[in-house]
Amino acid sequence: LLLLVVFSILVKAEDLAPLTDSEVGALLDRGSPGVFYAWSPHMPLSVDGLKEIISAGEQLDVMVMPVLSPHANVEYARDRLADRLLPEELLRESESPELVKRDLFLHAPAILVFDDGEFVSPVLPGLRRSDDYVELITRFLVNAGQ
Numbered sequence: 001l002l003l004l005v006v007f008s009i010l011v012k013a014e015d016l017a018p019l020t021d022s023e024v025g026a027l028l029d030r031g032s033p034g035v036f037y038a039w040s041p042h043m044p045l046s047v048d049g050l051k052e053i054i055s056a057g058e059q060l061d062v063m064v065m066p067v068l069s070p071h072a073n074v075e076y077a078r079d080r081l082a083d084r085l086l087p088e089e090l091l092r093e094s095e096s097p098e099l100v101k102r103d104l105f106l107h108a109p110a111i112l113v114f115d116d117g118e119f120v121s122p123v124l125p126g127l128r129r130s131d132d133y134v135e136l137i138t139r140f141l142v143n144a145g146q
Contacts, residue, residue: 018095033115034063041077046109056133120144
């Protein structure tokens with residue numbers, strides 16, 4: 001968490017380039033497991049879920065990529081993060097048609113799990129607690145490995 005706080009001081013949200021299909025592809029090409037997490041300040045539970053999904057990612061040692069809904073008001077999102085003492089780096093927006101095509105932003109919060117160069121889950125909407133995210137993500141990673 002300290003790393004996130006330090007990083008948020010050094011990086012302004014305006015300096016974060018939107019997530020593109022090229023970057024999504026590069027993340028998948030790494031072959032490592034990870035999760036995209038769609039959130040919106042207009043869905044308060046999805047803001048609460050940021051801490052839950054980050055914790056789950058730490059427990060599983062998988063990358064978590066929070067992505068702000070393209071329909072969100074960025075200034076409102078910035079205020080919601082500040083209210084919860086979360087860093088501005090979580091304001092990363094998306095310009096990825098691939099994530100839109102996969103319906104990541106139809107609901108917030110939602111996750112999309114990937115591993116070994118491909119998506120291994122459908123979009124999974126709804127808030128979960130950290131331990132529940134761990135169980136859910138693990139199930140998709142294990143099934144993908146079979």
